[in-house]
Amino acid sequence: xxxxxxxxxxxxxxxxxxxxxxxxxxxxxxxxxxxxxxxxxxxxxxxxxxxxxxxxxxxxxxxxxxxxxxxxxxxxxxxxxxxxxxxxxxxxxxxxxxxxxxxxxxxxxxxxxxxxxxxxxxxxxxxxxxxxxxxxxxxxxxxxxxxxxxxx
Amino acid sequence: xxxxxxxxxxxxxxxxxxxxxxxxxxxxxxxxxxxxxxxxxxxxxxxxxxxxxxxxxxxxxxxxxxxxxxxxxxxxxxxxxxxxxxxxxxxxxxxxxxxxxxxxxxxxxxxxxxxxxxxxxxxxxxxxxxxxxxxxxxxxxxxxxxxxxxxxxxxxxxxxxxxxxxxxxxxxxxxxxxxxxxxxxxxxxxxxxxxxxxxxxxxxxxxxxxxxxxxxxxxxxxxxxxxxxxxxxxxxxxxxxxxxxxxxxxxxxxxxxxxxxxxxxxxxxxxxxxxxxxxxxxxxx
Numbered sequence: 001x002x003x004x005x006x007x008x009x010x011x012x013x014x015x016x017x018x019x020x021x022x023x024x025x026x027x028x029x030x031x032x033x034x035x036x037x038x039x040x041x042x043x044x045x046x047x048x049x050x051x052x053x054x055x056x057x058x059x060x061x062x063x064x065x066x067x068x069x070x071x072x073x074x075x076x077x078x079x080x081x082x083x084x085x086x087x088x089x090x091x092x093x094x095x096x097x098x099x100x101x102x103x104x105x106x107x108x109x110x111x112x113x114x115x116x117x118x119x120x121x122x123x124x125x126x127x128x129x130x131x132x133x134x135x136x137x138x139x140x141x142x143x144x145x146x147x148x149x150x151x152x
Numbered sequence: 153x154x155x156x157x158x159x160x161x162x163x164x165x166x167x168x169x170x171x172x173x174x175x176x177x178x179x180x181x182x183x184x185x186x187x188x189x190x191x192x193x194x195x196x197x198x199x200x201x202x203x204x205x206x207x208x209x210x211x212x213x214x215x216x217x218x219x220x221x222x223x224x225x226x227x228x229x230x231x232x233x234x235x236x237x238x239x240x241x242x243x244x245x246x247x248x249x250x251x252x253x254x255x256x257x258x259x260x261x262x263x264x265x266x267x268x269x270x271x272x273x274x275x276x277x278x279x280x281x282x283x284x285x286x287x288x289x290x291x292x293x294x295x296x297x298x299x300x301x302x303x304x305x306x307x308x309x310x311x312x313x314x315x316x317x318x319x320x321x322x323x324x325x326x327x328x329x330x331x332x333x334x335x336x337x338x339x340x341x342x343x344x345x346x347x348x349x350x351x352x353x354x355x356x357x358x359x360x361x362x363x364x365x366x367x368x369x370x371x372x373x374x375x376x377x378x379x380x381x382x383x384x385x386x387x388x389x390x391x392x393x394x395x396x397x398x399x400x401x402x403x404x405x406x407x408x409x410x411x412x413x414x415x416x417x418x419x420x421x422x423x424x425x426x427x428x429x430x431x432x433x434x435x436x437x
Contacts, residue, residue, distance in 0.1 A: 061340065069340040073347040078355065099343060136354070139376065143348040144336050148373045149279035149309040151183065151237055 004029050007105065011052045012078040013129055021122045028111035032104050034058075040081065040096040040104075047084030047092050049106045053077055056102030061095040073140070074099070080133050085109025166403045169209045169254030172230060174247050180233060180315050184280060185245050186221070189230040189253060199227035201262035202287035203394060203422040207402045208232065208244065209254030216240040217399035217417070219284035220258060224291065230255065233283035233315065259402040261422045263288040263366050264392055272300040272358040276377050278307045278349055278369025282315050284394055284421075285368050289323070296328055300363070303330045303356050307349025307373070311335050311342050330356065349373065353380040360385035366422075368394040375432055378425065388426035395420045395428070412437050 008014050008022050008029060032051075034040055040051065040058060058075040072094060075081050081104070084092055090109070116123030172189040179185050187208075191199055200206070200220045209215045216238070222231025236245045247253065265288060273292060277285050292299055304323060308314045314333065324331045332352045334345035345352070349369075365381050367374045374393050381391060397409035397416040404418030412431040414420060431437050 057345075059340075059346065071338045071340065071342060071346040073351075074334070074345045076345075076355065136351075139379075140348045140351045143350060143373070143376050146372060147309070147336070148370045149307075149313065149336070151235065 004031060004105065007031075007054070008052075011054070011105065013052050013080050013133070017122075017125055021119070021125065024119060024122060025107075025112060025115050028108045028115060029105050030108075032106045034098040034102040034104070036098055036100050038098050038102075040098065040102070041092045042095050043092050045092045047082060047090045048109050050083065050085050050109055050112075051081040052105040052107070053079045053081060054103040054105065056104075057099040058102055059097045059099050061097060063095070069095075073137075080130070083130060083134065086113070086130070166256060167401065169207070169256045171252050172255045174249055174251040174253060175229065176249055177245065177247065181313050183237070184233060184235045184313075184315060186231060186233045187244060187247070187253075188222075189232070189255065191227045191230045199230060200224055200258035200287070202265065202291055203263040203284060204258035204260045205284075205399075205402075205417075205421065206230070206232065206255050206257030207259070207399070208234075208240075209256070210240055210243045210247070211252070211254060213243040214240040215254070215256075215400075216244070217259075217402060219394075219421070221283035221286045222290075224287050225294065233280065233286075235280050256402055259417055261420055263394075263422055264364060264424075265291055268292075268364040268366075269295075269298045270300065270362075272303070272363035274303045274305070274353075274356065274358060274363060274365040274381070276305045276349060276353070276365065276367045276369070276381075278373040278377075279309065279313070280315065281367075281369030281373075281394070282306055285366060286316065288366060293326075293329075301330070301358050302328065303358060304332070305349055305352045305356070306331075306333045307336065307352075307369075308333075309336050311338055311344065332356070348376070350376045350380045353377070353384060358384075360390075363390060365391045366394075367391065371396070371432070378429075378432075388429050389424060391425035392422055393425055393428065394422050 005022050005026050053075055055077050060072045061069050063069050116126055175188040177185050177187055205217050205219045207215050208218050218232045218234055221233040234241050236242045275285050334347050334349055338346050367377050395416050397411055399417045400406045400408040402417045404415040409416040
């Protein structure tokens with residue numbers, strides 16, 4: 001059976017990890033596809049996985065009573081989706097809905113946390129990458145909140 | 153009075169406007185419109201350089217600095233896309249075909265299209281900032297083989313705030329240009345990208361050592377964009393920003409648009425980033 005290792009190595013998020021580190025975590029990963037309009041997850045669900053997106057577009061959404069569904073951000077190829085798996089209570093804070101056919105790698109969060117505890121070099125490499133993602137997301141959210149195009 | 157009787161020549165004194173006729177007004181969004189004015193006969197070459205602005209004068213109301221947003225090589229018409237936010241611009245949107253308007257200009261520094269030749273070009277626009285960049289886009293398309301990769305990134309507040317939507321679709325259809333559009337927020341039903349324009353930059357492919365970036369939008373948006381572009385390895389002498397200040401005279405006399413040691417109307421509005429980066433974010437300036 002073909003391994004996911006080559007795919008993991010090429011993904012933007014994991015680029016630069018050593019071969020043995022990829023081999024160490026590949027068992028936590030599985031290939032997954034979503035159809036358009038299928039939810040990858042819903043707000044409040046247990047956050048047991050995180051996704052490396054290989055293709056397609058995903059809308060991160062929240063439902064606001066009285067307003068309806070608001071799209072917060074679009075996730076595309078090369079992005080990472082979800083970090084609620086990292087810390088308790090491991091609950092999703094958004095809906096994630098496929099806008100078109102989505103190809104992704106889904107990592108089992110508990111499995112990956114365990115691997116990171118076992119191998120701190122790997123854990124550091126993963127956390128460093130995640131922190132960069134979170135930093136970028138934080139900056140984007142700040143800019144979004146500033147509502148920079150609003151007049152007056 | 154007939155159209156033929158309207159003087160359309162440029163007077164010699166820079167404070168005296170020439171008179172143009174309104175050829176048409178197109179509504180772009182709920183508060184943005186495009187004003188099409190009579191130009192010259194088309195025989196005297198481009199009427200402005202991309203990035204420059206004109207002072208538009210609504211008679212009896214006042215003047216406002218507005219970037220040219222049309223095709224410089226179509227000098228028979230002068231195009232300005234305007235947001236109705238103040239007394240003058242609100243009066244402009246009530247003008248009808250055949251009305252007359254005063255025009256002084258063009259003024260200011262242009263986008264660095266000559267410096268960009270042979271390089272990748274990244275154009276980042278936010279909100280109405282696409283309007284001053286559009287003439288540069290026309291010029292680049294006209295001379296497309298002279299440039300490397302061309303990337304247009306455009307962000308707006310909502311899908312309803314996107315300018316030139318049909319034209320953007322045409323740009324997207326080009327094989328030689330990457331066009332990415334995003335909105336800060338959208339309701340379900342919007343299929344396009346949601347997120348801020350800076351989020352598009354990591355998704356682009358260009359050679360940071362041989363690229364020129366041109367940014368236009370609210371100053372805070374440009375500051376966020378600069379940070380993201382610097383992360384990609386571009387130096388500040390490869391980045392150009394279009395600054396906005398309250399301009400009155402348009403030619404560096406009155407001092408209204410002072411920006412540190414510069415006057416935005418005369419030394420700008422397009423500045424190379426390394427010339428002004430120390431001034432960005434200083435509240436007192």
